Amino acid sequence: MIEKADQIFVLLLHWLVGFLPMAWQHVASVVICVAVIVAVYPALFAVAVLMERKGLGRMQNRYGPNRVGPFGVLQPVADGIKSLTKEDIVPRNADAVVHFISPLVLVVAVFMGLAVLPMGRNMVLVEMDASLLFFFAMGASTELSVFMAGWSSRNKYSLLGAMRAVAQMISYEVPLLLSTVGVVMITGSLSLVDIVNAQTRYSWGLAHWNVFKPWGLAGFVMFVIASMAETNRSPFDLPEGESEIIAGYFTEYSGFKFALFFLGEYVGMFGIAGLGTTLFLGGWSSPLAALSWVPSWIWFFAKVELWICFFIWVRGTLPRLRQDQLMNFAWKFLLPMTLVNLLVAAEWRFVEGVWMRWIVGMAIVAGAYVLMGRVGMRRERLGPRSYRYAE
Amino acid sequence: MLGEGILKGLAETAKNFAGSYVSKERLTTVQYPEERVAPIEATRDFPFLVYDGEDAFAGLRCVSCQICEKECPPKCIYIEKSKDKKPDYVGKPQNYPVRFDIDISVCMSCQICVEVCPFEAIKMDTVFELATDDRFGGLLLDREKLSKSNEYYHTIHPTEATEVDARLAEEKAKVEAKAKAAAEAAAAKAAAAPPAEPAVKPEAPKPTGGAE
Numbered sequence: 001m002i003e004k005a006d007q008i009f010v011l012l013l014h015w016l017v018g019f020l021p022m023a024w025q026h027v028a029s030v031v032i033c034v035a036v037i038v039a040v041y042p043a044l045f046a047v048a049v050l051m052e053r054k055g056l057g058r059m060q061n062r063y064g065p066n067r068v069g070p071f072g073v074l075q076p077v078a079d080g081i082k083s084l085t086k087e088d089i090v091p092r093n094a095d096a097v098v099h100f101i102s103p104l105v106l107v108v109a110v111f112m113g114l115a116v117l118p119m120g121r122n123m124v125l126v127e128m129d130a131s132l133l134f135f136f137a138m139g140a141s142t143e144l145s146v147f148m149a150g151w152s153s154r155n156k157y158s159l160l161g162a163m164r165a166v167a168q169m170i171s172y173e174v175p176l177l178l179s180t181v182g183v184v185m186i187t188g189s190l191s192l193v194d195i196v197n198a199q200t201r202y203s204w205g206l207a208h209w210n211v212f213k214p215w216g217l218a219g220f221v222m223f224v225i226a227s228m229a230e231t232n233r234s235p236f237d238l239p240e241g242e243s244e245i246i247a248g249y250f251t252e253y254s255g256f257k258f259a260l261f262f263l264g265e266y267v268g269m270f271g272i273a274g275l276g277t278t279l280f281l282g283g284w285s286s287p288l289a290a291l292s293w294v295p296s297w298i299w300f301f302a303k304v305e306l307w308i309c310f311f312i313w314v315r316g317t318l319p320r321l322r323q324d325q326l327m328n329f330a331w332k333f334l335l336p337m338t339l340v341n342l343l344v345a346a347e348w349r350f351v352e353g354v355w356m357r358w359i360v361g362m363a364i365v366a367g368a369y370v371l372m373g374r375v376g377m378r379r380e381r382l383g384p385r386s387y388r389y390a391e
Numbered sequence: 392m393l394g395e396g397i398l399k400g401l402a403e404t405a406k407n408f409a410g411s412y413v414s415k416e417r418l419t420t421v422q423y424p425e426e427r428v429a430p431i432e433a434t435r436d437f438p439f440l441v442y443d444g445e446d447a448f449a450g451l452r453c454v455s456c457q458i459c460e461k462e463c464p465p466k467c468i469y470i471e472k473s474k475d476k477k478p479d480y481v482g483k484p485q486n487y488p489v490r491f492d493i494d495i496s497v498c499m500s501c502q503i504c505v506e507v508c509p510f511e512a513i514k515m516d517t518v519f520e521l522a523t524d525d526r527f528g529g530l531l532l533d534r535e536k537l538s539k540s541n542e543y544y545h546t547i548h549p550t551e552a553t554e555v556d557a558r559l560a561e562e563k564a565k566v567e568a569k570a571k572a573a574a575e576a577a578a579a580k581a582a583a584a585p586p587a588e589p590a591v592k593p594e595a596p597k598p599t600g601g602a603e
Contacts, residue, residue, distance in 0.1 A: 055408065058407070058408045058411045058412070059404045059407050059408045059411075060407070061407055061410075061411050061417045061418055061419065062411075062418070062420055063418060063420055063422070313401060313404060313405070313408075314401070316404045316408075317397070317400040317401050317403070317404045318397065318400060333393075369393070370392070370393075372393075373392060373393030373394070374393075
């Protein structure tokens with residue numbers, strides 16, 4: 001029974017595909033899986049938007065949306081209808097083709113990334129050996145669509161937003177990638193399925209999640225920070241910066257194209273949250289051996305939702321960074337810390353003795369944190385500036 | 392230590408989040424269509440015409456002197472003067488507005504019409520739910536829509552309305568006393584010399600400063 005509940009979607013798929021002739025079965029199963037992913041994540045997106053608006057409201061001592069349906073739960077439906085019925089405006093000077101395809105490029109790229117995430121036991125669309133690399137390749141191509149959107153709009157705010165987005169995403173991709181290298185070093189595999197399987201072991205009833213180890217904890221924290229910057233979430237929402245550059249790269253988008261950007265951003269967030277869950281929080285595995293009867297897919301989506309809640313919490317807390325603070329943080333703090341973290345991961349692999357490697361690992365991480373915090377993040381006293389105008 | 396402030400901030404927002412479900416004082420939102428804040432007495436938005444008594448036409452204070460029309464900075468008032476006359480509150484025959492239109496889509500609520508009116512005839516209203524689906528007709532208020540009773544004026548601006556009433560009563564008493572004195576003098580004169588002179592006309596009410 002427990003086994004059935006855990007594998008319910010896999011069994012359902014096999015049963016459905018069983019009606020088709022043998023030659024079509026493989027294609028049909030892929031099509032069905034894709035359709036399910038494309039349906040489930042926008043639904044999650046609606047839930048996340050509602051959670052965000054209600055949660056942010058509560059953090060600011062407001063009610064949040066409460067007019068459409070009971071407690072405002074139908075607000076995403078109203079938003080969707082509104083964005084579908086709005087006029088689709090293309091600026092006269094815009095590069096119409098690029099302007100049209102850039103939201104599509106974004107949505108396609110973020111959905112491609114979801115293909116390699118194991119969303120439950122045996123629930124992964126494409127099982128490939130280098131799925132981590134595939135995910136990052138797809139994640140990096142969102143930058144292209146952002147720049148396409150900003151450039152094709154022929155609007156200075158859009159272009160500024162796109163420039164900021166590209167600078168920020170490229171800067172934070174380095175620590176994002178480096179923070180995952182520790183996991184790859186210890187697991188010895190780039191396959192996300194193998195990484196989850198390596199974490200589904202229990203000792204004293206507690207799971208061997210990567211986050212419970214010194215290199216994993218440090219890597220996890222840095223992954224969370226870098227993933228916020230990668231998905232343009234507050235406090236790293238400079239590319240959008242509605243108070244400075246209106247909406248950044250999608251200033252000139254309206255109607256459903258705007259909704260697609262919004263969708264792409266949120267699905268990208270789910271993707272990166274799913275990846276972080278897979279790498280550090282044990283993917284679909286339960287934290288305690290006693291709780292392993294709960295279906296694996298429930299664990300995965302619960303962890304992703306928790307991750308999103310944390311993003312919302314941070315958004316409600318922190319103000320937007322300045323561009324120089326953003327770059328300083330990436331290059332002077334995150335990058336050295338991730339490099340030190342590689343050292344910790346190596347130490348974990350080679351030092352003998354359980355206690356010894358814990359103590360050494362924690363000491364290196366804590367020492368580096370304090371040192372980087374003091375030296376790298378030293379507040380600079382800025383004197384009066386003088387400008388010389390071009391003659 | 393790096394990150395301390397972030398943790399403090401996260402604790403603060405978490406406190407707000409949880410607190411908003413527990414304590415009602417945190418949620419200061421007034422959910423408008425169902426709940427309302429009690430209006431402040433000095434509120435004002437668009438002008439209206441005051442009338443005394445029951446009949447909106449008979450008791451209308453406006454004598455269509457058109458001062459407000461001339462003074463209105465955005466020119467949102469349109470008045471058509473009558474050819475005939477009707478008695479005002481002291482009984483003196485006066486013109487009245489055949490048409491009195493205020494385009495509230497143009498009106499900027501400056502209250503200058505109220506300041507310049509010598510007859511206490513135009514005052515500021517407090518109704519704000521004037522949304523309409525008729526963009527032109529719905530926002531052009533005519534005389535019938537603008538006329539509101541003195542009792543209504545008392546309910547929205549009690550202090551100001553009482554002052555205005557006192558001023559008008561004083562004015563009326565003065566006029567009546569003068570008329571009485573004139574009538575007495577005329578009677579005395581008529582008694583003294585048979586060829587009677589026409590009675591002295593009662594003076595028009597003096598211009599007052601309007602609302603302070």
